[in-house]
Amino acid sequence: MNRSSRMILIEKLVTENVVASQEQLLRLMEGAGMKCTQATLSRDLRLLGISRGFDRAGNMRYLTQSKRDADAIVMPGREQDAILSMLWARGLLMIKTHPGYAAAVASRIDRSGRFEVAGTVAGDDTILLIPRDDVSTIAVSDCLETIFPGLMERILR
Amino acid sequence: MNRSSRMILIEKLVTENVVASQEQLLRLMEGAGMKCTQATLSRDLRLLGISRGFDRAGNMRYLTQSKRDADAIVMPGREQDAILSMLWARGLLMIKTHPGYAAAVASRIDRSGRFEVAGTVAGDDTILLIPRDDVSTIAVSDCLETIFPGLMERILR
DNA sequence: TTAAAAAATGTATAATTTTGCACCACGAAT
């Protein structure tokens, strides 16, 4: 039972139930066969962007943000898992990542010291990878596969 | 000093400041010449539907109902107003913005999901827009005009 | 592989928020 599967369960439980406290959520989780501590829950909820608010009647309950905003905060697991898609354009490779993680992934690429990569520029959720002159797209792809094993299969489906 | 005027002040302080705790809000209120206890604040916040949530960075702050689902960060005026100039170079479009607004404008472009745009990378006041292969500069301009109505006229003026 | 670094987690505790209770202020009804 890892963090990301736990977070999926948390999101599900919070949306399908009226959850008023982390203790209560803890019990729901146990009922679903997933065990952890309240402290972990507190941390996961922050990552998920799920916070305690009030419903119309003024009763307290945990509320999720829109899915997009939640995605904006979550980045479970390894750096390469932050990569969402890649696209060649104008001889450059655009790499989209989970929001906020472009710098981390770009740093990883830079540190690999691969010849094929002249350099990278990272924004918030986008990396622009500039290949050296006369390096093929295939060569760059192979290079990235070396840095992030399993990446190509995951991205291409 | 009655409850309703206090609540008006609370709403104002919470929207105009990054408030992370009721204690902090209490001090802001005192600064504004309105005094009460933290317990009263807790009750008022419930009535106002203002609760503690997380901004994009995962930092805690109080958010009003309308803001909770939306962006925690306020962008004054229309995003396109932040665009100062544009210039084509090497098949790429450099967009200059007011300092600090590149990310917001780039985000807007990304979210438009337009085919013509392969991606963007934003710094502080500069955006590099990479069009897809075989997309003309005219097509990209039209695309931006669609996203930011009136932009071209204003820029070319 | 193996060592080093980074991330995840539990424990205990600190920080923060909520609430029960008593009391006060104010208006309506007697």
Next chain:
DNA sequence: ATTCGTGGTGCAAAATTATACATTTTTTAA
């Protein structure tokens, strides 16, 4: 004027959530 009822508030305790620290697990680099 007195009494009753309705909010509103502070105080302090209870409930809840966040976090510092130590430890374990996972990932990265050599």
